[in-house]
Amino acid sequence: MKWSPSSDWDDPAARDQALAQVPGLPDQVEAFTASQHGEQAAAAAVAVARQVRDQDVDLTGPALRRGVAKDRRISVEGGQMRHGRKSRPVLFDGCKRHVLRDLDTGLVPAVGITPANAPEASVTEAITADLDAAGRRLAELHIDRACLASAPVRDRGPDLAIYCKAWRVRNTGGRFAKDQFTLDFDTGQLTCPAGVAMPFAPGKTVRFPEGTCAACPLQARCTTSSHGRSVAIHPDEALPAELRRRQQTPDGRARLRERVAVEHALAHVGHWQGRRARYLGTRKNLFGRTWSRTSGGCRRSAGSSPLRCRGGSRPRPGSTGPASWTTSCSIHPPCTSAAPSSRPSHPPWASPIRSSRPCSPPEAPPRYVRLA
Numbered sequence: 001m002k003w004s005p006s007s008d009w010d011d012p013a014a015r016d017q018a019l020a021q022v023p024g025l026p027d028q029v030e031a032f033t034a035s036q037h038g039e040q041a042a043a044a045a046v047a048v049a050r051q052v053r054d055q056d057v058d059l060t061g062p063a064l065r066r067g068v069a070k071d072r073r074i075s076v077e078g079g080q081m082r083h084g085r086k087s088r089p090v091l092f093d094g095c096k097r098h099v100l101r102d103l104d105t106g107l108v109p110a111v112g113i114t115p116a117n118a119p120e121a122s123v124t125e126a127i128t129a130d131l132d133a134a135g136r137r138l139a140e141l142h143i144d145r146a147c148l149a150s151a152p153v154r155d156r157g158p159d160l161a162i163y164c165k166a167w168r169v170r171n172t173g174g175r176f177a178k179d180q181f182t183l184d185f186d187t188g189q190l191t192c193p194a195g196v197a198m199p200f201a202p203g204k205t206v207r208f209p210e211g212t213c214a215a216c217p218l219q220a221r222c223t224t225s226s227h228g229r230s231v232a233i234h235p236d237e238a239l240p241a242e243l244r245r246r247q248q249t250p251d252g253r254a255r256l257r258e259r260v261a262v263e264h265a266l267a268h269v270g271h272w273q274g275r276r277a278r279y280l281g282t283r284k285n286l287f288g289r290t291w292s293r294t295s296g297g298c299r300r301s302a303g304s305s306p307l308r309c310r311g312g313s314r315p316r317p318g319s320t321g322p323a324s325w326t327t328s329c330s331i332h333p334p335c336t337s338a339a340p341s342s343r344p345s346h347p348p349w350a351s352p353i354r355s356s357r358p359c360s361p362p363e364a365p366p367r368y369v370r371l372a
């Protein structure tokens with residue numbers, strides 16, 4: 001369905017007149033399609049048009065909506081592509097890819113694909129399911145702070161060690177921060193720098209008595225509130241406290257640096273797969289990423305890492321097994337205007353899907369582990 005009204009969009013009256021016709025267009029198309037192919041086919045035919053209309057047009061006016069709709073669809077062909085944000089100034093559109101790598105062997109046992117607006121921790125359930133299907137368990141989990149809310153961390157057992165850079169704890173005006181209070185998890189007591197102890201519970205806020213804080217000689221260095229000092233306790237406060245203690249030791253900082261291997265894995269992924277998704281939808285891109293992960297493991301086992309290849313474009317001649325790529329295959333990116341390349345970007349038996357709206361996965365923070 002395509003409609004191109006001949007209107008002067010700089011004229012507010014002409015623009016409003018054209019927008020007034022938008023709400024009824026999907027209904028007209030649905031009625032016509034239902035008379036030809038049935039109601040079920042008609043509803044499916046206009047589902048995408050209704051979604052785009054509802055997220056961009058305020059039907060009460062009608063008028064164009066201000067701002068960006070929640071979970072906004074950005075492509076008619078790629079229904080799972082979304083707006084994403086890597087940082088405050090860096091935006092991207094499409095999907096995110098995630099990898100989990102064994103720090104001992106360098107292999108990638110599990111991968112994941114999510115829409116660009118999905119939280120980082122949302123992919124961990126699928127990755128954990130892949131590990132369970134392979135009969136493997138985690139001994140150490142090296143992650144970034146975006147994955148501290150993930151299911152493997154939240155439901156971890158005593159035999160799983162978490163390595164992550166702790167959130168910085170600070171207070172305004174240079175006053176006592178939370179890490180300057182003593183937490184005794186055995187007795188459930190929180191002790192302030194002046195020696196006053198209060199009971200605490202995970203997920204709750206500890207409030208010191210107003211009179212005690214008013215008479216404290218350290219009040220000026222602790223709080224400016226007339227109601228006394230308050231300290232919020234995280235539901236899993238023991239983990240951030242452990243991460244902060246470990247981060248203050250040379251051995252702990254050395255363990256955190258082990259995760260730098262993520263850059264190597266992402267360089268391999270970017271070299272062999274590129275930054276453009278080859279297919280439409282997360283399911284097909286997950287298949288492509290899984291195939292790339294498997295072939296990458298074969299190349300690593302065969303000793304033909306792409307970083308050691310001449311020119312860095314393909315394995316050395318004579319590579320054996322699935323790591324061998326044919327140079328006769330041409331690359332098929334979603335953008336049809338891209339020139340062919342001698343380096344294959346997909347397995348010869350997989351048919352890529354072309355799209356005029358490329359899905360560009362960024363280098364999302366991977367999940368690094370040590371497998372037992």
